[in-house]
Structure formats: C-alpha cells, structure tokens
Amino acid sequence: MKNRFITFIFAAVALAMPALAQTAQLPVSSPIEKELAARASEATEITLDKKMLSLASRVMDGKDTYDDATRQLIENLDGIYIRNYEFDKEGLFTAEQVEQLRKNYETGEWSSLVRNRDRKTGESSDIMVKLVNGESHGLFILNVEPKEISMVLVLGPVQMSDLKKVKSIVKGTVKGRGGAEKSIPTKGKSRP
Amino acid sequence: MEFEPLDDFEEKLKRSFERWPAPPELKRRLMENRRRRKERPRWFALPREVLVAVSLSLGVGVFAALYSGIASYQHEQQREGEAARQQVLTALRITDHALDNINKQLAAHGRASQE
Numbered sequence: 001m002k003n004r005f006i007t008f009i010f011a012a013v014a015l016a017m018p019a020l021a022q023t024a025q026l027p028v029s030s031p032i033e034k035e036l037a038a039r040a041s042e043a044t045e046i047t048l049d050k051k052m053l054s055l056a057s058r059v060m061d062g063k064d065t066y067d068d069a070t071r072q073l074i075e076n077l078d079g080i081y082i083r084n085y086e087f088d089k090e091g092l093f094t095a096e097q098v099e100q101l102r103k104n105y106e107t108g109e110w111s112s113l114v115r116n117r118d119r120k121t122g123e124s125s126d127i128m129v130k131l132v133n134g135e136s137h138g139l140f141i142l143n144v145e146p147k148e149i150s151m152v153l154v155l156g157p158v159q160m161s162d163l164k165k166v167k168s169i170v171k172g173t174v175k176g177r178g179g180a181e182k183s184i185p186t187k188g189k190s191r192p
Numbered sequence: 193m194e195f196e197p198l199d200d201f202e203e204k205l206k207r208s209f210e211r212w213p214a215p216p217e218l219k220r221r222l223m224e225n226r227r228r229r230k231e232r233p234r235w236f237a238l239p240r241e242v243l244v245a246v247s248l249s250l251g252v253g254v255f256a257a258l259y260s261g262i263a264s265y266q267h268e269q270q271r272e273g274e275a276a277r278q279q280v281l282t283a284l285r286i287t288d289h290a291l292d293n294i295n296k297q298l299a300a301h302g303r304a305s306q307e
Contacts, residue, residue, distance in 0.1 A: 080283050143297075169284055
C-alpha cells in the first residue's frame, strides 16, 4: 500500500513536470540593467507576469475597442518584460553593456529574425523568436539608438502578426464596434 | 467477648467510620451559599427579546464585516488590475516605438547599401 502511494506521488510529479516547465519564467533585473537605469535620464521598467496579465485582462471589459484587442493580445501570454532607457547625451552606455543584454538570447532556442548593426552610429537592432517544436514561445526585441535602449521580451505564444496588432492598437486604427476609431489615451510613460 | 488489642491502623480505621454530628452552623452555611448562587445574574436568564436583539446585532455585524471585507478585496483587485492595464498599454507603446526605430534603421541601412 505504501509503495503504491509513493509510486502514485512520483507519477503525479513526473506528469506535472512538463506542464511546469512550459510556463516560462521572466528574467530578474541584471546588474547591467541597474547600471543603465542609474545613468538614464528616463527609465521605464515593466515586469508583468502571468498573474498581472490576468489581472489586466480582467479589467479590460470590452467597453473600449482597444481593450478588446489588447485583451486578445495578452490573454495567452506568460509574461512581458520591458526595459526602456533614454539618455541625455550619447556615450552613456558601452557596446559591451549592449552585448551583455543580448547574450542571454543568443542561445540555441532563440532564432534571429532581424539583425542590424551600424558600426558608424552604434545603432543596432535585433528581433528574435523562441522556437519550441517549431512553435513560437517568445519574442525578444532589442533596439539600440545613440541615446536610447529599448528591450522587449514577451514570453508565451506570440506570432509576428501580433506585432502588427500592437501597432494597430497603439496608433489607434482598431475599428470600434460602431465603426468609430479609437486610440489609446496619450499619457506619459509610467515610471516605476 | 474478648478482643485482642487493635493495632494503630485498625484503631484509626475504626475512628474514621464513626459517625460524628454535623457542626451546628453547617446547615446555615450551605443554605446561605445556595441563596447566593440563585441571586448571581446569568446571561442566559435574560429576557428572550434581549437575547434575540443581541443575536440579530451580532449577525448584522458579522455580515457587515464580511461584506466590507469582500468589497475591499474587490476594490483592491480592481485597483491592481487598472495599474496592470496601464502597464500593458505602456509596454505596447514602448514595443511599437522600438519597432518604429527598427524600421527606420533598416530603411536607412537599405538606402545606404543601394548608394
């Protein structure tokens, strides 16, 4: 009887492992990010795990058109991790720091879709997707301008077509139920 | 009939079985105690109306506390949800901004390679 119980427990844990492994974890802030935030004139850091996305979805009750579209966009995601640093002048971050941000995603499971480097200006951009069994399970965007670094990490099932939806939502071109166009109220960026 | 002399233990035992008259004030003391117990107020001896009123008040108080707790929890959830919603919208704006910048970089790169 006792052996059967132990076998049952092991079987339950073994069955639960893949399900647990599928829920991707958001990264924790790296020391590089803290250095960049300290030097930036404006730093926006957003970390939304599945629970927070679920909370946000709940208040998106469909009263506004962009609420509907945004809810559809985020409801299956595992997390969103955003870091945006704006600097007063050029040269406040190094190429090595940017490389440190990028290197976590230069692994086998991340495939590069866009890779652009401009040695003259120091600008660079990357778009990578995380592929698991041929399915997209994450998106990483890193855009480096002379006075700005933007890093976007989205975990969960995300398609390239969703990027178009993001633009539609932000630019306010999502048609309302009555055909009217609505846009996201333009508020200042949230500061943590 | 002749008895053999009792030893100490048997003597004590015999004495303890002997009946002694009760002290004269014992009955009075017992009656006094009984009277005092009867006079002591008891909560369950309150009138039925008072008991019903107290029970109802307690019930209403518990209900109000529960309702207030649930309302407060829902309000907190709504507040957290609204904060999360604002963060999602900010995240979308930053993503869109980054994509715009990437498009500009790629366009500039394309122009440079054509030249």
